[in-house]
Amino acid sequence: MNNYSSLVDILIKDEMDNRPQHERLLHICHTPEYLKIHAGFPDLPMAITGKVIGKAHFDHGIHKNLIKNLPDVLLDAKCIFKSANPHHTDSIVLLTLEMQRSYPVIIPIRRNHQVGRGQNYNLVTSIYGKEGPDPEAKWKSDGLLLWERSQ
Numbered sequence: 001m002n003n004y005s006s007l008v009d010i011l012i013k014d015e016m017d018n019r020p021q022h023e024r025l026l027h028i029c030h031t032p033e034y035l036k037i038h039a040g041f042p043d044l045p046m047a048i049t050g051k052v053i054g055k056a057h058f059d060h061g062i063h064k065n066l067i068k069n070l071p072d073v074l075l076d077a078k079c080i081f082k083s084a085n086p087h088h089t090d091s092i093v094l095l096t097l098e099m100q101r102s103y104p105v106i107i108p109i110r111r112n113h114q115v116g117r118g119q120n121y122n123l124v125t126s127i128y129g130k131e132g133p134d135p136e137a138k139w140k141s142d143g144l145l146l147w148e149r150s151q
Contacts, residue, residue, distance in 0.1 A: 004028055005068040008053060012064055015054045022051035025115055029071040031122050035109075038147035039080050039092045042112050046074060047121040056127040066098055066105070067127065073098060074107070079136065081144040083108070091125070092146065095136060100129030104136070 007026050014021055028046040035041040048070070056062040066073065079095040090111045098105040106128065113123040139145065 002071075004071060008064065008068045011050045011053050012057055012067075015050075015058065020050065020054055022049065022054065024050035025118075025121075026050070026053070028124065029074060032075050032077075034077070034147060035080065035092075035122070040111065041109075041122050042120075044112065044120055044122050046109075046124065047115065048124040049115075052124060052126060060100075060126075060128040062100060062105070062127050062129070066100075070124070070127075073105075078104075078149055079145060080147040081139045082146055084139070084142065084144060093139075093144075103129035103131050104134060106130045106135070 004026055007024075011021055011024060011026075026048050028048055031041050031044055031046055036043060053067055056067060057064060073096050074094070076097060077094050078097050081093045081095065083089070083091040083093060085091075088110075090113070092109055092111070094107040094109060096105045096107060108125045110123045110125055112120050114120045115123065
């Protein structure tokens with residue numbers, strides 16, 4: 001088990017024991033090449049906070065194993081979309097190959113975000129199953145597609 005995976009276990013257990021570590025920052029992996037090439041992401045570490053892990057698991061029902069496998073999930077995405085929110089020009093939405101209760105799992109990511117007074121990261125800001133109609137066709141028709149994996 002790698003360090004990231006072990007820390008996810010600890011964070012989830014601590015939150016279950018009413019000792020959340022919301023400010024904890026976990027390094028996930030280095031930014032995948034496809035995000036640098038197709039979404040203009042800088043060559044920075046990918047990171048996630050304890051708060052996002054807790055919210056994904058406890059509020060959005062994302063299975064702990066999916067969160068623990070986030071380094072692999074990020075390396076093997078299906079599509080990248082621009083954020084539909086015009087105020088989030090520093091963010092993209094990653095459509096993964098994962099499913100949550102038959103809904104596609106999406107991962108919003110902020111580009112080049114400074115955490116505290118520390119260094120900058122490409123920061124995962126959420127993980128959830130996108131309920132309702134499959135968003136892929138709508139987002140494509142809205143012109144938000146930046147990249148799609150070859151079939």
